Amino acid sequence: MTILKPKPNTRNRDASKEVILVAATEEFAEKGLQGARVDQIAERAGVNKRMLYYYFGQKDDLFLAVLERTYEKIRDEEQTLNLVEVEPVEAIRRLISFTWNYYLQNPEFIPLLNSENLHKAVHLKESKKIRSLHSPFVSMLEEVLERGRQQGVFRSDADPVQLYITIASLSYFYLSNKHTLSTIFARDLLSQRARADRLSHMTDVVLGYLIQA
Amino acid sequence: MTILKPKPNTRNRDASKEVILVAATEEFAEKGLQGARVDQIAERAGVNKRMLYYYFGQKDDLFLAVLERTYEKIRDEEQTLNLVEVEPVEAIRRLISFTWNYYLQNPEFIPLLNSENLHKAVHLKESKKIRSLHSPFVSMLEEVLERGRQQGVFRSDADPVQLYITIASLSYFYLSNKHTLSTIFARDLLSQRARADRLSHMTDVVLGYLIQA
Amino acid sequence: MTILKPKPNTRNRDASKEVILVAATEEFAEKGLQGARVDQIAERAGVNKRMLYYYFGQKDDLFLAVLERTYEKIRDEEQTLNLVEVEPVEAIRRLISFTWNYYLQNPEFIPLLNSENLHKAVHLKESKKIRSLHSPFVSMLEEVLERGRQQGVFRSDADPVQLYITIASLSYFYLSNKHTLSTIFARDLLSQRARADRLSHMTDVVLGYLIQA
Amino acid sequence: MTILKPKPNTRNRDASKEVILVAATEEFAEKGLQGARVDQIAERAGVNKRMLYYYFGQKDDLFLAVLERTYEKIRDEEQTLNLVEVEPVEAIRRLISFTWNYYLQNPEFIPLLNSENLHKAVHLKESKKIRSLHSPFVSMLEEVLERGRQQGVFRSDADPVQLYITIASLSYFYLSNKHTLSTIFARDLLSQRARADRLSHMTDVVLGYLIQA
DNA sequence: CATGAATGAGGTTTCATTCAT
DNA sequence: GATGAATGAAACCTCATTCAT
Numbered sequence: 044m045t046i047l048k049p050k051p052n053t054r055n056r057d058a059s060k061e062v063i064l065v066a067a068t069e070e071f072a073e074k075g076l077q078g079a080r081v082d083q084i085a086e087r088a089g090v091n092k093r094m095l096y097y098y099f100g101q102k103d104d105l106f107l108a109v110l111e112r113t114y115e116k117i118r119d120e121e122q123t124l125n126l127v128e129v130e131p132v133e134a135i136r137r138l139i140s141f142t143w144n145y146y147l148q149n150p151e152f153i154p155l156l157n158s159e160n161l162h163k164a165v166h167l168k169e170s171k172k173i174r175s176l177h178s179p180f181v182s183m184l185e186e187v188l189e190r191g192r193q194q195g196v197f198r199s200d201a202d203p204v205q206l207y208i209t210i211a212s213l214s215y216f217y218l219s220n221k222h223t224l225s226t227i228f229a230r231d232l233l234s235q236r237a238r239a240d241r242l243s244h245m246t247d248v249v250l251g252y253l254i255q256a
Numbered sequence: 257m258t259i260l261k262p263k264p265n266t267r268n269r270d271a272s273k274e275v276i277l278v279a280a281t282e283e284f285a286e287k288g289l290q291g292a293r294v295d296q297i298a299e300r301a302g303v304n305k306r307m308l309y310y311y312f313g314q315k316d317d318l319f320l321a322v323l324e325r326t327y328e329k330i331r332d333e334e335q336t337l338n339l340v341e342v343e344p345v346e347a348i349r350r351l352i353s354f355t356w357n358y359y360l361q362n363p364e365f366i367p368l369l370n371s372e373n374l375h376k377a378v379h380l381k382e383s384k385k386i387r388s389l390h391s392p393f394v395s396m397l398e399e400v401l402e403r404g405r406q407q408g409v410f411r412s413d414a415d416p417v418q419l420y421i422t423i424a425s426l427s428y429f430y431l432s433n434k435h436t437l438s439t440i441f442a443r444d445l446l447s448q449r450a451r452a453d454r455l456s457h458m459t460d461v462v463l464g465y466l467i468q469a
Numbered sequence: 470m471t472i473l474k475p476k477p478n479t480r481n482r483d484a485s486k487e488v489i490l491v492a493a494t495e496e497f498a499e500k501g502l503q504g505a506r507v508d509q510i511a512e513r514a515g516v517n518k519r520m521l522y523y524y525f526g527q528k529d530d531l532f533l534a535v536l537e538r539t540y541e542k543i544r545d546e547e548q549t550l551n552l553v554e555v556e557p558v559e560a561i562r563r564l565i566s567f568t569w570n571y572y573l574q575n576p577e578f579i580p581l582l583n584s585e586n587l588h589k590a591v592h593l594k595e596s597k598k599i600r601s602l603h604s605p606f607v608s609m610l611e612e613v614l615e616r617g618r619q620q621g622v623f624r625s626d627a628d629p630v631q632l633y634i635t636i637a638s639l640s641y642f643y644l645s646n647k648h649t650l651s652t653i654f655a656r657d658l659l660s661q662r663a664r665a666d667r668l669s670h671m672t673d674v675v676l677g678y679l680i681q682a
Numbered sequence: 683m684t685i686l687k688p689k690p691n692t693r694n695r696d697a698s699k700e701v702i703l704v705a706a707t708e709e710f711a712e713k714g715l716q717g718a719r720v721d722q723i724a725e726r727a728g729v730n731k732r733m734l735y736y737y738f739g740q741k742d743d744l745f746l747a748v749l750e751r752t753y754e755k756i757r758d759e760e761q762t763l764n765l766v767e768v769e770p771v772e773a774i775r776r777l778i779s780f781t782w783n784y785y786l787q788n789p790e791f792i793p794l795l796n797s798e799n800l801h802k803a804v805h806l807k808e809s810k811k812i813r814s815l816h817s818p819f820v821s822m823l824e825e826v827l828e829r830g831r832q833q834g835v836f837r838s839d840a841d842p843v844q845l846y847i848t849i850a851s852l853s854y855f856y857l858s859n860k861h862t863l864s865t866i867f868a869r870d871l872l873s874q875r876a877r878a879d880r881l882s883h884m885t886d887v888v889l890g891y892l893i894q895a
Numbered sequence: 896c897a898t899g900a901a902t903g904a905g906g907t908t909t910c911a912t913t914c915a916t
Numbered sequence: 917g918a919t920g921a922a923t924g925a926a927a928c929c930t931c932a933t934t935c936a937t
Contacts, residue, residue, distance in 0.1 A: 075290060078290040080928095082926090096930080098900095102928070157373075157432070160435045164438075208429070209426060221373070222377035248465040304919050307917085307918070501800050507932060507933080517899075520898090522934080583858070590864075590865045593866075600868070603866060641855050641859075642855050648802045653806075653813065653815070654816075674848055674891040677837075677890050719906075721907090737921095
């Protein structure tokens with residue numbers, strides 16, 4: 044008895060939705076919500092423009108779907124970082140490194156969030172899916188900080204949410220503003236060397252702050 | 257040598273340009289480069305749409321003019337921070353505090369830079385005016401770090417550009433992403449209390465990193 | 470002679486057609502021929518859109534089917550009004566009252582006819598079914614008028630078709646134009662009181678005209 | 683000194699608006715609000731499609747403008763009917779005749795009102811202009827009825843609003859439903875003869891009702 | 896009989912830009 | 917310098933209809 048494989052291409056709801064979402068993610072990330080063109084998304088996806096509306100409704104709804112997918116994806120990956128059994132200092136290193144590498148390897152992430160912030164997060168606020176999708180990082184951080192504190196390694200007044208935002212900031216801003224920064228500093232901020240330097244610096248900053256004198 | 261007669265309508269000309277720039281700054285900051293409407297800018301400025309083209313050319317040129325003004329403004333204010341005679345630790349506090357407050361009081365700054373980065377800084381790269389407009393912060397930082405090092409207060413391996421970017425990051429990301437962050441954390445990030453906490457945290461982070469054990 | 474086996478799914482077939490017709494009637498009445506949406510009709514009917522085409526062909530054909538059903542329905546009801554044995558004056562009262570109440574209780578009737586008239590009755594003209602579906606009212610009226618004339622009660626120059634149109638007019642226009650009329654007169658034309666007044670007035674008008682001085 | 687004539691065609695606000703309104707009136711009357719095509723209106727008017735939006739906003743706003751113009755036009759003409767010095771019976775004749783002829787000579791009137799009623803008069807209800815634009819007919823009728831009553835010619839219980847609606851009904855329905863009626867009766871309702879017959883019949887009906895036995 | 900996916904044509908609306916005065 | 921009218925291109929979105937299963 045053979046297993047029935049779902050048809051590869053035509054008449055396939057999930058495949059069509061997926062291909063549209065991928066195309067939309069690219070387009071929105073490159074051009075922003077307003078700059079993105081529905082026609083372009085359809086063309087990139089290789090589907091009829093009408094399908095976007097059939098599956099996702101308005102352009103804004105499609106944008107929300109992209110956002111939701113984007114958040115789910117990073118949350119999924121974050122989940123895989125199990126830091127419970129790792130030494131506190133090493134755990135912090137891994138968090139920083141993960142954040143940095145995730146932004147580097149998923150270049151759509153930053154522009155999508157910037158677009159959403161330009162629109163005052165109106166889409167996010169309407170989404171029940173995302174609002175409750177807290178990053179597991181915060182609770183991980185809390186646990187790591189607590190262990191570090193008990194071991195007398197970490198300072199005792201560090202707030203996990205502030206620290207989470209700080210860790211994100213250090214990578215995010217550097218990459219989000221790479222074009223203006225590199226123009227003004229006339230420096231390549233993304234050379235292999237520069238990337239290693241940045242990661243090293245960020246780790247120094249966070250650990251310099253956290254580790255007790 | 258002939259005497260240059262001042263044009264009779266220089267005043268009007270400058271006033272018109274200024275009012276247009278102010279309106280354009282608001283519109284671009286609120287909606288982004290693509291989302292901004294030429295009609296809206298003209299209406300906000302209370303001038304005829306044709307004037308925008310007369311004075312600034314295309315929409316992109318106007319955007320560049322806005323960017324240039326924006327950079328000049330922050331550079332001007334940065335200049336006023338004279339840190340030469342201030343103790344190194346206090347100098348760092350002031351840099352952080354200035355950055356934070358500047359972003360808070362000039363809310364157009366962040367979205368404009370985000371727009372420009374979405375467009376890969378194409379405008380900035382064409383502008384001779386801005387490319388050479390380095391922030392005086394970097395040289396200030398260099399001098400402050402040196403003094404701190406000589407006094408045995410600061411660590412010796414801190415790079416001024418990395419540190420500059422780090423200081424900017426901590427404020428910028430927090431404010432740039434305030435809408436998504438506050439949605440996801442279900443927390444008011446801009447209450448008086450939250451703002452004070454953030455400033456304090458950022459100072460701790462930077463000084464915690466800089467000050468030698 | 471072969472026996473015709475009833476098709477096993479005739480029941481389903483008829484039920485489906487009926488449910489579609491009901492839904493289509495509502496949709497066409499509410500939105501007009503152009504404003505009605507095929508998707509909406511299918512959704513209202515709870516059947517797959519494809520079924521509409523399967524059973525009725527094009528949208529226009531469906532509209533014609535609705536029209537035919539609509540005419541048949543009113544003709545059926547008109548048939549039940551047996552006025553042969555009723556006194557002429559009372560017969561006229563009943564005709565007016567029936568017309569008025571039919572329009573009130575079948576609010577789809579007026580908008581459907583208005584739609585068809587907007588389209589110059591192209592559907593009706595193609596329909597063999599309806600073209601010959603004369604209202605029995607006209608012949609009833611003829612008979613009633615004749616009796617009234619013979620009894621010396623009614624004027625002798627009344628034309629039955631004119632009178633039929635007149636009786637329809639008085640109710641039809643009032644209800645068809647209720648929204649504009651009530652807006653302009655700032656008056657509720659459909660309160661219980663207003664409805665009674667209208668019926669009474671219409672009866673007075675027709676009988677005032679008919680009954681010989 | 684010559685008088686400056688406004689430019690005949692281009693760059694002329696009023697002329698453009700007028701030509702658009704005329705075209706829109708025709709298109710809306712022929713096809714209804716939904717059936718009318720913005721492109722068609724622009725083409726009929728010989729202007730760029732963009733102009734419709736420039737002057738009137740959305741399609742619905744344009745429809746309202748058409749409605750307003752339509753009401754103003756009939757109200758203007760109604761004003762010219764001065765019935766104060768005319769004998770009551772003759773006054774009623776003139777009212778009926780005016781109504782009939784107005785509908786005949788302004789064939790856009792009926793379909794436009796039908797469209798508006800299909801949409802539950804939503805446009806009219808938003809228009810401050812029209813809501814207060816009462817027909818002078820009602821007060822004229824009131825005065826005529828009063829004189830007729832005092833002369834002992836007219837019945838004493840006739841309500842002017844009911845009568846106004848009745849007079850309108852008799853012409854309106856006949857013309858509004860001419861296509862379905864003529865199809866079903868297989869009769870030309872608009873021949874010269876038929877038109878004369880209808881006017882004569884309507885007059886008989888109204889006067890038959892009004893004139894005291 | 897029945898269904899959900901798919902489509903092409905065309906609808907309304909918007910936009911940056913230019914023209915005529 | 918200044919203005920309001922005008923435009924073409926293109927954007928978003930909708931619709932009746934058909935296809936593949």
